[in-house]
Amino acid sequence: MAPRQSFAGRWVPGEMALLFVLMATLPLWIGPVGLYQYLGIEIAIWMIYGLGYNLLLGYSGLPSFGHGAFFGIGAYAFGLFQLRVFESLWLGMVCAVVAAAVAGAFVACFLSHRRGIYFALLTIAFGQVFWFVSIKWHAVTGGEDGLLNIPRPALELGVISPALSTNADFFYFVLFVLAVVTVLLWRLVHSPFGKVLQAIRQNEERARFVGYNVWLFKWAAFTLSAAIAGLAGSLFSMAQQSAYPDVMSLHASGIIVMMTLIGGGFVSFWGPVIGVAVYFVARDVLGTLTETWLLWFGLVFVLAVIFKPEGIAGAWQEFTGAKGRHALARRAMAGLISAGRK
Amino acid sequence: MALFEARGIHKRFGRQVVLERIDLSFEAGRLSGIMGPNGAGKTTCFNVLTGRFKPDRGRVVFDGEDITGLSPSAIARKGIARSFQIMSLFDEYSALENIVIALPDVRARGFNMIDSLSADSEAADRAAAVLARVGLAGREHRRAGDLAYGERRALEVGVALAARPRLLFLDEPTSGLGTEATARLADLVQDLKRDHSIVVIEHDMQFLFGLADTISVIHWGQVVAAGTPDALRENKWVQRSTLGAPP
Numbered sequence: 001m002a003p004r005q006s007f008a009g010r011w012v013p014g015e016m017a018l019l020f021v022l023m024a025t026l027p028l029w030i031g032p033v034g035l036y037q038y039l040g041i042e043i044a045i046w047m048i049y050g051l052g053y054n055l056l057l058g059y060s061g062l063p064s065f066g067h068g069a070f071f072g073i074g075a076y077a078f079g080l081f082q083l084r085v086f087e088s089l090w091l092g093m094v095c096a097v098v099a100a101a102v103a104g105a106f107v108a109c110f111l112s113h114r115r116g117i118y119f120a121l122l123t124i125a126f127g128q129v130f131w132f133v134s135i136k137w138h139a140v141t142g143g144e145d146g147l148l149n150i151p152r153p154a155l156e157l158g159v160i161s162p163a164l165s166t167n168a169d170f171f172y173f174v175l176f177v178l179a180v181v182t183v184l185l186w187r188l189v190h191s192p193f194g195k196v197l198q199a200i201r202q203n204e205e206r207a208r209f210v211g212y213n214v215w216l217f218k219w220a221a222f223t224l225s226a227a228i229a230g231l232a233g234s235l236f237s238m239a240q241q242s243a244y245p246d247v248m249s250l251h252a253s254g255i256i257v258m259m260t261l262i263g264g265g266f267v268s269f270w271g272p273v274i275g276v277a278v279y280f281v282a283r284d285v286l287g288t289l290t291e292t293w294l295l296w297f298g299l300v301f302v303l304a305v306i307f308k309p310e311g312i313a314g315a316w317q318e319f320t321g322a323k324g325r326h327a328l329a330r331r332a333m334a335g336l337i338s339a340g341r342k
Numbered sequence: 343m344a345l346f347e348a349r350g351i352h353k354r355f356g357r358q359v360v361l362e363r364i365d366l367s368f369e370a371g372r373l374s375g376i377m378g379p380n381g382a383g384k385t386t387c388f389n390v391l392t393g394r395f396k397p398d399r400g401r402v403v404f405d406g407e408d409i410t411g412l413s414p415s416a417i418a419r420k421g422i423a424r425s426f427q428i429m430s431l432f433d434e435y436s437a438l439e440n441i442v443i444a445l446p447d448v449r450a451r452g453f454n455m456i457d458s459l460s461a462d463s464e465a466a467d468r469a470a471a472v473l474a475r476v477g478l479a480g481r482e483h484r485r486a487g488d489l490a491y492g493e494r495r496a497l498e499v500g501v502a503l504a505a506r507p508r509l510l511f512l513d514e515p516t517s518g519l520g521t522e523a524t525a526r527l528a529d530l531v532q533d534l535k536r537d538h539s540i541v542v543i544e545h546d547m548q549f550l551f552g553l554a555d556t557i558s559v560i561h562w563g564q565v566v567a568a569g570t571p572d573a574l575r576e577n578k579w580v581q582r583s584t585l586g587a588p589p
């Protein structure tokens with residue numbers, strides 16, 4: 001077991017404090033380095049999404065290739081709440097989280113007795129169904145155009161309700177949500193629940209014979225991860241002031257997998273955080289140089305999966321001599337590809 | 343009535359009948375042995391008794407309760423633990439974590455999502471005691487996947503033991519071990535026998551005849567002989583078998 005940590009260390013370890021400081025000071029340095037404020041919002045939203053996604057991929061070893069569906073459901077649910085019910089930040093977000101969690105819980109019923117390639121294929125199938133519905137169900141989703149002019153409600157704090165209309169203000173709100181999600185997920189992965197998920201990833205059969213209801217744990221992990229994707233989706237719909245089918249496409253679902261793997265989600269809690277930052281910076285820096293940047297990024301991704309499945313976090317651990325879980329990453333990667341049935 | 347009874351168990355895979363009318367009964371506080379040649383159906387028998395496979399026919403009764411067809415996790419929670427002939431550990435976890443995750447009170451709070459498990463020194467102490475009992479003191483923080491073969495065999499037993507089971511099934515715990523390591527494992531089982539009800543599969547006769555209170559011999563999916571080691575020494579089948587002469 002890890003050495004005893006201080007109370008503060010168990011809630012906000014050094015890496016987390018570093019992330020928070022970097023993000024909180026982002027408005028000060030993002031302009032000078034040649035990028036722009038809105039990028040910070042996107043990065044923070046996708047970090048939430050990625051951290052929740054990695055609960056499934058990295059910690060439980062369950063490869064979902066249709067997670068965009070839950071992100072999208074969160075975005076639509078938030079938008080619909082603002083447009084059809086009434087304007088409310090918190091209720092809209094609760095509605096988004098609940099909608100994504102319910103959809104996730106439903107899908108998980110069909111997935112939780114599977115793993116490996118069968119699990120992955122089913123997530124693609126369900127993801128495509130949700131995506132298709134979002135395009136075809138005009139009356140509710142607005143079809144291919146999506147929902148437009150979604151209001152960004154004020155921050156209701158009881159006595160005061162400051163507006164979040166500027167990107168600078170909204171960024172700090174997203175950052176606050178990111179901080180809460182990061183702290184809670186950090187606790188979760190070190191809790192008995194998190195440890196059981198990791199045990200299931202390593203050896204599902206033994207976990208069962210030790211007495212764990214593996215199905216229920218997978219179901220809970222999937223539902224939680226979908227709920228967090230929905231939360232990120234609600235922030236996205238506020239950021240864009242719209243919700244559209246594209247975020248639910250197979251392509252968009254693939255990008256969160258790519259971000260998580262490139263960052264090193266298999267070997268580190270921080271993998272998706274690193275991966276998200278690298279992806280967006282690459283998009284904006286490479287994107288100005290060449291229109292085919294995603295092709296090059298994808299190529300790097302393929303090479304990484306083949307030669308360095310432990311990702312950037314793994315390379316860093318190797319560099320600093322920290323003991324990593326590299327063999328695990330390789331085996332996990334092999335497991336995602338093979339590992340059939342039940 | 344015995345602590346555990348299997349009555350008329352049939353199990354087939356496709357057209358191959360692997361178990362045919364198996365009757366077994368294991369008494370509390372005893373060490374029951376199961377022996378038989380490779381491919382006789384011993385592991386399949388354990389798999390049926392511990393919930394991995396449902397029997398095609400027959401009943402499994404534990405402490406008066408019918409547990410036929412229950413899931414492995416449900417059977418485990420009733421107090422039956424098992425080890426595996428083909429080792430089945432949490433390889434990325436340390437030896438200590440392998441035990442911690444198998445402790446019944448950790449299992450009971452498996453859905454606790456907020457408290458740090460590694461900060462739970464009580465669980466760690468209890469797990470360390472289990473490791474010490476199976477001879478792995480000092481190996482607590484070694485990755486299970488990095489342990490030596492014999493140590494992994496001991497941990498395999500340790501993970502089953504961690505559950506504080508009312509009945510402990512061990513499937514060929516000496517599989518692949520040399521003479522010396524086999525003797526050490528025999529000592530361990532002898533020690534566990536003092537406070538556990540145990541069922542051991544072994545094809546090493548030497549091992550079983552020295553330890554078991556009763557032995558059942560399985561061949562071609564049937565129980566061909568059963569009794570005390572002394573009675574079995576007189577048994578025609580055992581004398582004719584190629585399992586090695588009883589000591």
Ligand SMILES: Nc1ncnc2c1ncn2[C@@H]1O[C@H](COP(=O)(O)OP(=O)(O)O)[C@@H](O)[C@H]1O
Binds near residue numbers: 380381386
């Ligand atoms: N899951 C399975 N599917 C098909 N056949 C199996 C399966 N498990 C075991 N068998 C067959 O059942 C027979 C008995 O195997 P097993 O129980 O492992 O024997 P033992 O443990 O006595 O060596 C073997 O012929 C084996 O091939």
Ligand SMILES: [Mg+2]
Binds near residue numbers: 384385386427514
């Ligand atoms: Mg066997």
